[in-house]
Amino acid sequence: MLCPKLRDRVRGMAVRHLIRIGGAEEAGGTSVPGDPFALSLLRGGLVRPEQPYLRGLPASSAPQTRAFHPHGTLNEAELLDAAARHFDAPRIDPCQPLPEAGPIDRLGLALCQRHGILPWRQAGAATVVVTSRPEAFARLRPMIEARLGPAIMALAPAARITEALHAARGAQIAQAAETRVSEEESCRNWAGPAVIPAVLALLSAFLAVLINAPVATGLVLVGLSLAAMICSTALKITAAVTALRHPCPDPADLSPGPLPRVSVLVALYRESDIAPRLVRRLSRLDYPRDLLEVVLAVEAADRLTRETLEASDLPPWMRIVVVPPGRVKTKPRALNVALEHCHGEIIGVYDAEDAPEPDQIRRVIERFRRSDSGLACLQGVLDFYNPATNWIARMFTVEYAAWFRLILPGVARLGLMVPLGGTTLFFRRKVLEELGAWDSHNVTEDADLGIRLARHGYRTELMQTVTREEANCRPWAWVRQRSRWIKGHMMTWVVHMRAPRLLWRQVGARRFIGFQVMFLGAAVQTLLAPVLWSFWLILPGLPHPLVQAMPGPMFAALLLAFGLSAVVDFTLGILALRAAGHRISKLWVFTLHPYQMLATFAGYKALWEMIARPFYWDKTSHGIFEPGKTGDGAKQPPGK
Structure with missing residues (x-):
């Protein structure tokens, strides 16, 4: 002072x-x-x-x-x-009584949300328009009066304006959020239960073939599994070598010049345990507060999380947006609602348990500055702050390290389509709105958006800036989370393969093939893994019905693929752990295969839900494991 x-x-x-x-x-x-x-x-x-x-x-x-x-x-x-004294404007409570619907519809719901204004009620020939930003009203007045006639400005807190707007037009807001993406690129028309008869017919046909020709059927399944394994291993090797030869550049210091406004969106649902820590962690972001806003999207029914946030003494640049109830309850729907309430040129996305590096946004802005307009999205590196909690946490850490530090950067460097991670994402707002933002019905909206960006000619790049989050490491919780990811990836493949020729023309042969390997190949490998597991019977000398019928070259290829896949997974895990700086014993990497078996159980759960509950979001609980209690010596996030 x-x-x-x-x-x-x-x-x-x-x-x-x-x-x-x-x-x-x-x-x-x-x-x-x-x-x-x-x-x-x-x-x-x-x-x-x-x-x-x-x-x-x-x-x-x-x-x-x-x-x-x-x-x-x-x-x-x-x-x-x-402001009321200076502008000679009355202060009102727009929720008492609630606004009339007619003026809102005439002015436009999206415009009201974007500018934080609310046509409240008629006052004779004029319309009372409520705002929390009186200094901007003069600029908006010509547009308002062109649609509504004479306008009288009134003042109210931003939260009350949003509450009144949602009370009057919540159903329309929900519908708009759920239908932003075009029908051709959305999975919202997927009728899961309607395909049950077709699935039963296919299953019956498969069982009939299996009973009548068990050996031939088994060989076909082995061949499919083997092909998926070989393609996946080849992609891992190519991507990792590319990433090691052409590493992502270190983030540059921010150069002088005007800074853009940045809006960070966080969708929260049943996150009362983690909410106070989230506020503390995001408060450490090093970016001018008058250019940063954090929008916390909370479901209307989730009063506990909202009350917890309100009790957390939110700084003025953080605010809560209540997401009105709708047909689905998903993270992408909440993000779509929040997007209409923010003002940034750059849109960031974090998860509730995230602990980003303080200088992350500055690094992102500098990367966008140094790139052309074709760069639409930057993906940061995700890591865990509790890697030593138990065995699953260690394996999850190895998997994430290999994916975000080797495979995904290599995929981006190769010019393939990048399936985004769900957090530490930054978009040019113009591009995000051009594509319709997120598909509210896709439970892996991140991966889907990455594919849509590529289809529309934009690219995604990886950044060497780290966000740490909580490893989901309880067995059933892990299976539930992974089943959601697998279901979303399968739905994404179905959506974008509706018109395969169009996809080929849009992205080219190389990216089309890469898409098949990353999505279809991964699903085949996960679902048919038990076919390959059966060959472990050979080790203790037990007979296997397919070995005698299998051609020699096929059996040799199977053994070679098994060995090469294991060596690649172990090598990438060790290299990635070293790059991440974790002090987990490298010996843990050699227990990856039992961990990968869990994914198959998740895969069959995902397959069932794709038919029975395609849009169900299997919620992951956060705030269970404290940061700093990991014991692995890696750098921990602030804001415990």
Whole structure:
């Protein structure tokens, strides 16, 4: 804080500066347009002259009313009281009574959400329009009055405006969020239960063939499994070698220049345990607060999480958006609702348990600055802060390290389509909206969006910036989470293979083949894994019915594929652990195969749900394992 004498001097300088830019210039007698609201706040002693806004920094597009919050002493209620006096505008509660639907529809629901305005009620020939940003109302007035006629500005807190808007038009908001993606690229028309008769018919036919020709059927299944394993192993080798030869560049320091506004979206559902830690972790992000907003999307029925967040003393640049009930309850639907309420040019996505590196957003902005407009998405590296909790946590850590530090960077470097991870994602907003944002019905909306980006000519790149999260390491919880991922990947493959010729033309042969290996090949390998497991009977000398019938070259190829796949998995795991800096014993890597068997159980659960409950989001619980209690010596996230 400034000493009183220096503070008075700075206050005087700030007042003179604001008079020059906002009021009448006494010496010259000329009037220059400027910032009379800021001047009134300063003269009234309601804000400090040392605030960034009053030093002239927000030549940014940050709303003036937000610019006073992060570093000043005003809360929203005090600021609205001051604005009501300055603009001679009434303060109202837009929920008492609720707004009329007609004016909202005439102005446009999306416009109301985007600008935080609410056509409330008719007052004679005029319409009362409520806002929490009076300084922006003059700019919006011509557009408002072109649709509604004369408008009277009234003031209310942003949260109450959103609450009233959702109460009046919640069903329409939910429907818009659920149908943003075009039908051709969405899975919302997938009628899972309707295919049950066809599935039963196929299953009956398969059993009939198996009974009548068991050996031939077994050989076909072995051949499919072998082909999937060989393709998957070849992709891993190629991607890893490419990543090692052409590593992702280290994030550069932020160069001087104007910064864009960034909106970070976090979807939360039944996350009351982790919510306070999330607020602390995101508060450590190093980015100007007047250019950063965090939108916490909470389901309407989840009162406990919302109350926990409200009790966490959220900073002014974080706010809650309540997601109205709809036909599905998924993370992508919540993100679509939140997107309409944010103002950033860059849109980031985190999960509830995430602990990002503090300088992450600055690194992202610099990477976007140095790239062309074809770069639409940046994916950060995901890692775990509890890798030594138990065996599953160690294996999950090995798997994530290999995927995010070797395979996925190599896939991006090879120019293949990148199936995104669900968090530490940053998008150019313009591109995100062009594609319809997220498919609300796809339970792996991240992977689907990565494919759609590639189909529309955009690219994704990996960044060497790390976000740590909680490893899901209880057996049944792990199977449930993995089954959701497998189900979503299978649905993504079905959606994008509706028109295979079109997909081929859009992405080319190389990326088309890569898509088949990553999605179809992975599903085949997971579901047919028991066929290959059966060959372990040979080790103790037990007979196998297919060995005698199998051609010699096929059996040799099977043994070679088994051995090569194991060597590749072990090697990638060791290299990735070293790159991640984890001190987990490398010997744990050699227990990967029992861990991978869990995925097959998840795969059959996913296959059943794809038919019976295609849009069901099997929720993963967070906040169970504390960071810092991992015991592996790796760097831990702040904000325990």
